Amino acid sequence: MEITTALYLIPVGISDAPLSDTLPAATVGIVRNIRHYIVENVRTARRFLKKCDRDIDIDALTFCELNRHTEPRDVSAFLEPLRRGEPVGLMSEAGCPAVADPGAIVVGIVQHEGLRVIPLVGPSSILMSLMASGFNGQGFAFHGYLPIETTARAKAIRELEAESARKNMTQIFIEAPYRNNKMLATLINTLRGDTMLCVACDLTDPVQESVISLPASRWRGIKADYDKRPAIFLIYSGSTVIL
Secondary structure, three states, X not given: OOOOOOEEEEOEOOOOOOHHHHOOHHHHHHHOOOOEEEEOOHHHHHHHHHHHOOOXXXXXXXXXXOOOOOOHHHHHHHHHHHXXXXXXXXXXXXXXXOOOOOOHHHHHHHHHOOOOEEEXXXXXXXXXXXXXXOOOOOOXXXXXXXXXXXXXXXXXXXXXXXXXXXXXXXXXXXXXHHHHHHHHHHXXXXXXXXXXXXXXXXXXXXXXXXXXXXXXXXXXXXXXXXXXXOEEEEEEOOXXXXX
């Protein structure tokens, strides 16, 4: 299979589900033909590529690691193979690269230089949770991580709640898995009782997947445990939800 010279944005699985359940065969086929990768974590990337095809010669590939330890001045050099006419793959730790992910800086450089960027089909927890929430999918915003400090976090939640009501928008954000339960408790204690709250957890996992949308007041009666599980949170104070 011959592929076009481009920066390929490669989604990585967000659960332990078989790749055939979440990635199209065409995406896997493209992965087999890329020899240069920019990744958030080399170990994770190597494992993912072996899941795509056990016959891939991992040792013949080159990996450049892009994460919080990477010096910004070093990033441009990662794209030298692309400038020579070779395809390059960009991978996040999980999900879609360049969304809540440092890979966005790479895409920005490629766009600035007028080179081609090709996003590939795969799982996105942001879109999948929005689809399953029952909240407004016409207007929404993703905010990444909210503040960690309790007072600042509560303030941010109240501001998002007010913006949701004012603009009729779904507000979406994430948290480190080990802080999920603390986030849920803060949401329950901060939101108005009639504000809708959705927690989408273990998306694409055939056994553990859970998406629950309820008014904040009803969450107070649920003994939910999302500790150390990948989750995404959505709140909605608009006018289109019918209970």
